[in-house]
Amino acid sequence: MAGIAIIFHFSSSPLSNHIMASNSTRSFDAIVIGSGISGGWAAKELTGKGLKVLLLERGRNIEHIKDYVNALRPPWKTPHRGRNTVAAKAAHPVLRRAYVLNEGNPDYWVDETESPYVEKKPFDWFRGYQVGGRSLMWGRQSYRWSDLDFEANSRQGIAIDWPIRYSEIAPWYDHAERFAGISGTKEGLPQLPDGQFLPGMELNVVEKDVAARIKKHFNDSRRLIIARVANITEPHEGRVNCQYRNKCWLGCPFGAYFSTQSSTLPAAVKTGNLTLRPFSIVTRLLYDRDRKRAGGVEVLDAETNATYEFKAKIVFVCASTLNSAWVLMNSATDVWPGGLGSSSGELGHNIMDHHFRAGASGRVEGFTDKIVYGRRPTGFYIPRFRNLTDEGRGYLRGFGYQGGASRQSWTREIAELEVGAPLKEALREPGEWHIGMSAFGEILPYHDNRITLDHARKDKWGLPVLAMDCKIRDNEMKMRADMMNDAAEMLEAAGVKDVRKNDSGYTFGEGIHEMGSARMGHDPKTSVLNSHNQVWDAKNVFVTDGSCMVSTSCVNPSLTYMALTARAAAFAVDELKRGNL
């Protein structure tokens, strides 16, 4: 193991001198709230254009490599082998609801007792309060939207129109992919545009066979491809390529997947223009009603409870979807009781996510002379094929599948085997191949799906908490039937045996793709942000994380946040130069 250290990703950050050591400097060109995927991109882009940037993060610092404390821990050093203890479950009443609570990286997740929220309806909110946010633990699936997505609201009369189209964001997808490093294959599919890819990872032998059979059976109208992921398959931007350990969410010592720490933060630090301040809870934007601008932010130090004001010419709000709305709701309340951006009546509304956990699985005969070497940190993807031309399935929009094939491991049941040597020896060998897939479906933007501030309930710092009131409706429920049945249909068409359908249920927020709350639009009367992510009511405030989304597509959203953030940052700097901010 000692030899590994020499090929670890060498971080370009010179120790930690970008961390704010005193509070003496109070004025910056730009302030970025939040250091996750969107905030990291904002910091990189703005510092890269010469702005002095203060990057605020409410949680602790996590240093690249050094603080990935479990990244190299072998299974036998993990006391409960990844299983949760009764005590861990009791301490994490929300996280315990899903796989996210895990012995491997409990420190990457929010302390729920410090930061509660109210579930008017069941809502899973899985947060990462630390430098890097959820960029440390994300699934890394990275897909472009298409005009099928950007035009859907307008064409179908749902909510409001997106103020941008694919042609406007495409160059920014290029930019984001080139820097972040997205591996994938070019497919020429209009609903899933190709990008600037590093070589895609490999489908395994069974996935290739199933892909070929699906392609043939459905005349190429359905396609099984390798997932496009922010794992680099070649050395890239000073980072080491993926080593196929499949331990991404513990933090990668090779820097082989995109995170704030591996990618945007070192780039921002390198400019010499970045100051990072962890433990900084932004309580409000300081709104100047005469200038109709934010003059800066108020920060509550999470460790000392002291408050500070920091000034800047522009503010990027990238606190993650629901928390960005929280910051806006708490700002300029003397002008608008509902907060900055509430003049539209849309702030906190139109909350979306992706619903999932419906699909199918089955057993694959044959291929017993084949096995997989290496632990690929992703699976296959089946791009959306439903309602591409409004064919009418009784619901709007569509879904895509994520899945994988593998041989069974020692966890399998071998009912006919006697315990003792026969069982032991059988479990030492791989079992049969199985394949499974689960769909991720679009959730429509419903005005009534909303979050509000609950002033009766306070967090550890005495701040009001969010109350969630969201549910999926008929459109999503109808879609789930196809999500399950189409998966089974494809597996059966591919010759898979013992195909079993499943719908394991979905709770709002569980997709961890929270979107909406401060949507973009053409009109300040119906939207919080304009087409450049500027708050209509304070043009030097930009909201570029999932809050800005007008609809959800069915593809994973993070790459779109990267592109929108970079686009907004370029616009902001141009506007600053023009004297418009």
Place this chain on the structure above:
Amino acid sequence: MDMNRRQAVIKMALLMGATVVGPRLLAAEFGSGRGSSARFGTDDIALLDELGDTIIPDTDVPGAKAAGIGEFIAMMVNDCLTPSEQAGFADGLAGFSKDYRKRFGESFVAGKPAERLAFLNELNRRNQHRPRQARRGRRGEEPAVSGREIPNSTYFFRTLKELTILGYFTSEIGCTQALRFVEVPGRYDGNADYRPGEHNWFTEVR
């Protein structure tokens, strides 16, 4: 964002089939809590070691006892099972010891290997795991009382088998001797040759 969800999703899909060792430990369908947490003394650990070693014995590579299975099971029961599950396990363990002594006139620890194995295989046939179904309702909650409570003897045996397999194949012996373990594969080959009898690569990563 979806973190490790792809892995979880695939696991969920694949686990629809029958498994002994799931991502969550076997949760009992007990109606009510009873008793306090199980306390394991050295005798209990020794018994659990022998039970584990009967399920996964020494062959060409060491078995479960060498991997410290008794201590592991005791820790998992104490840390990961609810008080009522612990009580169910402890009661099942006590009943097992009693039944064994009644049948063979001596303790399991002192028993003859062939008799121990035969007895556990009787239990194995009687207490097969049922295919694991996808859970309905809120995840992370204890399963609703179903009215189909399983007897303590069944719960004990299934938990014993699950924890033995889990503990063994994630131990250093299990990973590196029973299976093939590579911390840093460095590459991926989705079409590698496999010959019957070759041991599997360790792939369960959490």
